[in-house]
Amino acid sequence: MTLVSKKCEPQPMQAIELIVKTDALPRFTTLLQSGIYMELDQGTSIGELLFALPGFSEKYVKETVQTIFLNGLPADTLQQKLFGKEAVIAISAAMPGLAGAIFRKDGVHASLRTSTAAELSSQDALETPITIRLKLFNMIAMDRGKELLANTCIVTAKSIGAFLNYRPPLYTAILKATLNGERIDTSILQEILSSEDMLKLTIRDK
Amino acid sequence: MADKIFRVNMTDLSTSIEDVPADWAGHGGRGLTSNIVAAEVPPTCHPLGPKNKLVFAPGLLSGTTASNSGRISAGAKSPLTGTIKESNSGGTSAQRLAKIGCKALIIEGQPQDDSWYSISLKPGEVTISKEEELIGKGNFAVVEAAEKRFNGKVGVLSIGQAGEMQMTGANISVKDPDSHVRSLGRGGLGAVMGSKKIKFIALDAEGGKVDIADVEAFKAANKVFTKALVDHPVSQALGTYGSNVLVNIINEAGGLPTKNFSSGQFEGHEQISGETMHDLIVERGGKPKHGCHAGCVIQCSQIYNDLKGKYKTSGMEYESIWAMGADCTVDNLDQIAEMDSIMDDIGIDSIETAVAFGVAMEAGVLDFGDSGEMIRIMTEEIAKGTALGRVIGNGAGSVGRTYGVTRVPVVKNQAIPAYDPRSIKGIGITYATSTQGADHTMGYTIATEILGVGGTADPLSKEGMVELSRGLQIATAAIDSTGMCLFIAFAALDDGACLPALIDMLNARFGISLTAEDVTNLGMSILKTEHAFNKAAGFTNLDDRLPEFFETEPVPPHNAVWDFTGEEIDTFWNF
Known part of the structure; x- marks a missing residue:
């Protein structure tokens, strides 16, 4: 992810790496529904953010990322710039239902929305980078999640903990776990996660 | 084989097979059930009395090889709403009815004593039989027994205990290709079938065919048509996650009604999302992709297994999962699947009943999130017809009236599903104006530009929103007449070839030459017929309103309120 702000001070953060069985890897991508975090320069656009992600070509973003939410409101343009202290972006492939059509980027039924995400004001720009939480829903996580997770993501320890707690069989799919490069037993994973706030997570099958 | 009207009179236990009147010849599915109810049912009659009629009709394309054409419609005056009602479902019955040559099955009258009956249909034959063995049984036992009595390929329409007890949340179950059940869910039509003392209807299409x-x-x-459906990206999402893929995004929008509509976001949404459900299904050897009827190429249904990998339920929709989940703050899919299975067996609408539980939780009858108590009430109170069971089994409005709750999310006494109208106002207009009470399927996203019903007002104005909702409801009424699943809508919206191909199929099926304008006129005519019935039943424009709390209680996180005036809503019927 090349867009990470250079102004960003490296945070002391634990790094967990999981090597998992190949056939189980797609199920780990659901973790991305909770979101990954990144710090970007003020004024970065949603499009610039997405295009910088591994596997997010311009064609993929324009054709497949059909729904974008910015701070809980549907957004219609990739040019929307991001200002302020933090923002939440959620992206999804095509959604069913009238609601799916209403929220679709530039959709023909967009007029049935209660509101649409307004342009964020550059007056809200800070000296420090903006913290983005990016949630990936629907086919996006399954399509691109493996590449994202292999490239190391910053996530909340709570979200990984809850994710694994709800899916105990996934523990058996973990072939190797390391904490800051040191091998650990998966039985202490929850203990580590409960003592952390944010951490760097890498999940791959090789 | 020429289509006929099959008529059953439960008062004198007579049957007849009649020619189709010219006025009904061009109708199928919802268009036909609504026209028959409007023509033959006195609008002011008691919905559970002898003057109401229960009508089943396959869609115009049901029984053919047209992809996704296996929806059956049921219609009557609804005991839940008091309005005209059409409910449709997948399963195997639409195709069986069409192949039997039954354009519509009309059930009228009421037995003079307490005897129960079953009905069976074959090509050219309809029979009424006394039923004793299955009374008091749930739908699963009924389907199993009906398959044994008739040949295994028989279609089955049945009611569970809720329908027998005429609870207004009762549905009619429809056997699916795996001998599990789907539901004609909304509006309490199971109670109408129960009032006519019919436990099940067997449909044997052996030797029948559709010309x-x-x-x-x-x-x-x-x-x-099929290519348009298969190629569309929404079909891919539906085949992977089912309609439950909506949980995360509707939650993100602040439109996921939570804790009896007191918030728009649910903290436990990730535990019940479509993405999570997909993982659990795969992990346990279930099927994330599954069709509710033969010929479905989208396959949004699923087979959900329990922790031990044993079948638990199938076909859980977003709206049901939302109702049991966010609205009752239950964040466990296994508990939701258990409740879904119980409600399938009892034969009660999983939207209406779960929303009723949310209101009961607000009243303090049970705690929010207490799925164990919900399961107990379903099995020990609703299924057995105790006083509490009947209060909840009669729906959200019944619970609100009984316990003095003011936050009761109903329109025309039918529970509002899954999309908070404060956060998604366009859907709120449909909830308010629908001829059948709050229903998310009444104004679906259809290719308004092809049908010429997109409206002319500024789409961002309230007038424009009302106009678009009207266009969508007109288009939906027409599609509901074809037997098509509404999930064809996305392909119809984006692929210019899809809707014309559907019209071409109608023309090829009947040797006619319908145009898009004809389809639009059909939809308009259906809506007007339904509206006229409701007016004659005593409904006025003042019934086209959302509950007051939507205007006075801002919904977090966006703190939106419903702000359409009555006058603005009333313009809906200006056509």
Whole structure:
């Protein structure tokens, strides 16, 4: 992810790496529904953010990322710039239902929305980078999640903990776990996660 | 085989097979059930009395090889809403009815004593039989027994205990290709079937077939239509996650009604999302992709297994999962699947009943999130017909009236599903104006530009929103007449070839030459017929309103309120 702000001070953060069985890897991508975090320069656009992600070509973003939410409101343009202290972006492939059509980027039924995400004001720009939480829903996580997770993501320890707690069989799919490069037993994973706030997570099958 | 009207009179236990009146010849599915109810049911009659009629009709394309054409419609005056009602479902019955040559099955009258009956249909034959063995049983036992009595390929329409007890949340179950059940869910039509003392209807289509006027033209159009469905990205999402893929995004929008509509976001949404459900299904050897009827190429249904990998339920929709989940703050899919299975067996609408539980939780009858108590009430109170069971089994409005709750999310006494109208106002207009009470399927996203119902007002104005909702409801009424699943809508919206191919199939099936304008006129005519029935039943424009709390209680996180005036809503019927 090349867009990470250079102004960003490296945070002391634990790094967990999981090597998992190949056939189980797609199920780990659901973790991305909770979101990954990144710090970007003020004024970065949603499009610039997405295009910088591994596997997010311009064609993929324009054709497949059909729904974008910015701070809980549907957004219609990739040019929307991001200002302020933090923002939440959620992206999804095509959604069913009238609601799916209403929220679709530039959709023909967009007029049935209660509101649409307004342009964020550059007056809200800070000296420090903006913290983005990016949630990936629907086919996006399954399509691109493996590449994202292999490239190391910053996530909340709570979200990984809850994710694994709800899916105990996934523990058996973990072939190797390391904490800051040191091998650990998966039985202490929850203990580590409960003592952390944010951490760097890498999940791959090789 | 020429289509006929099959008529059953439960008062004198007589049957007849009649020619189709000319006025009904061009109708199928919802268009036909609504026209028959409007023509033959006195609008002011008691919905559970002898003057109401229960009508089943396959869609115009049901029984053919047209992809996704296996929806059956049921219609009557609803005991839940008091309005005209059409409910439709997948399963195997639409195709069986069509192949039997039954354009509509009309059940009228009421037995003079307490005897129960079953009905069976074959090509050219309809029989009423006394039923004793299955009374008091749930739908699963009924389907199993009916398959044993008739040949295993028989279609089955049945009611569970809720229908027998005439609870207004009762549904009619429809056997699916795996001998599990789907539901004609909304509006309490199971209570109407119960009032006529019919436990089940068996449909034996052996030897029957559907005639196609122009076989080659039909095949060509179906090929185009099917390709449009298969290629569409929404079909991919539906085949992977089911409609439950909506949980995360509706929650993100602040439109996921939570804790009896007191918030728009649910903290436990990730535990019940479509993405999570997909993982659990795969992990336990279930099927994330599954069709509710033969010929479905989207396959949004699923087979959900329990922790031990044993079948638990199938076909859980977003709206049901939302109702049991966010609205009752239950964040466990296994508990939700358990409740879904119980409600399938009892035969009660999983939207209406779960929303009723949310209101009961607000009243303090049980705690929010207490799925164990919900399961107990379903099995020990609703299924057995205790006083509490009947209060909840009669729906959200019944619970609100009984316990003095003011936050009761109903329109025309039918529970509002899954999309908070404060956060998604366009859907709120449909909830308010629908001829059948709050229903998310009444104004679906259809290709308004092809049908010419997109409206002319500024789309961002309130007038424009009302106009678009009207256009969508007109288009939906027409599609509901074809037997098509509404999930064809996305392909119809984006692929210019899809809707014309559907019209081509109709023309090839019947040897006619419908145009898009004809389809629009059909939809308009259905809506007007339904509206006229409701007016004659005593409904006025003042019934086209959302509950007051939507205007006075801002919904977090966006703190939106419903701000359409009555005058603005009333323009809906200006056509």
